[in-house]
Amino acid sequence: MSVIRAFIAIELIPEILEQLDRISKEIRQKSGTHAVRWVPAANIHLTLKFLGDVSVNNLALLTDALSTEVKLHPRFTISIGGLGAYPKVRTPRVVWVGVEGPEPLYTLQRSIEMQMERLGYERDPRDFSPHLTLGRVSRSARPDEIHRVSEALEDYKVGFIGLNPVNEVRLYQSDLRPQGAIYSPIVSAPLAEVIP
Numbered sequence: 001m002s003v004i005r006a007f008i009a010i011e012l013i014p015e016i017l018e019q020l021d022r023i024s025k026e027i028r029q030k031s032g033t034h035a036v037r038w039v040p041a042a043n044i045h046l047t048l049k050f051l052g053d054v055s056v057n058n059l060a061l062l063t064d065a066l067s068t069e070v071k072l073h074p075r076f077t078i079s080i081g082g083l084g085a086y087p088k089v090r091t092p093r094v095v096w097v098g099v100e101g102p103e104p105l106y107t108l109q110r111s112i113e114m115q116m117e118r119l120g121y122e123r124d125p126r127d128f129s130p131h132l133t134l135g136r137v138s139r140s141a142r143p144d145e146i147h148r149v150s151e152a153l154e155d156y157k158v159g160f161i162g163l164n165p166v167n168e169v170r171l172y173q174s175d176l177r178p179q180g181a182i183y184s185p186i187v188s189a190p191l192a193e194v195i196p
Contacts, residue, residue: 002056005174006186008066008112009045010166012132016080017041019161020097023083024134027095031152035141036095043183044132046078046099048109048169051121062119063171063187069115070169070189076104077165080132083158092149093137097158099130105166112169167191
């Protein structure tokens, strides 16, 4: 049986991606370390649901369920800005830029989570915390490297970056290659222009 790795996400507009690319490069320069695997700007997106392995035989059912669910929700706009790290800036493992969204973002994410659970995909035990991953600190990073990344994050300020309209949700295939992941959209599911 053939399987692919897949996830559901919101694509970002080019103007936002350009800003995120600039921020990544500047933090990389400030930290002076190669301990962070930076996400190429073209791969940055707002993940709504990571599915993991998906059977190719189930793709039609999955895309139908996603399209049917998404068109019940209105279009909205998200606000991008702020900089942080998980679990915290002092001990960074994931470097991120923040996302603020209206209630429709959270409603959409919850409904996708429930719809995917009905299809047999495990519910994420963590609460949805919208963010854009800029980079991941290597597990083999030395304490001094982690400290340099932490200092760079504390010194670097990111304010409001911009607004990103959300008109559709995409199902992506993720191919893990030695040079990094390649994300290919499988289907775009449009949100409703107007909710009656």
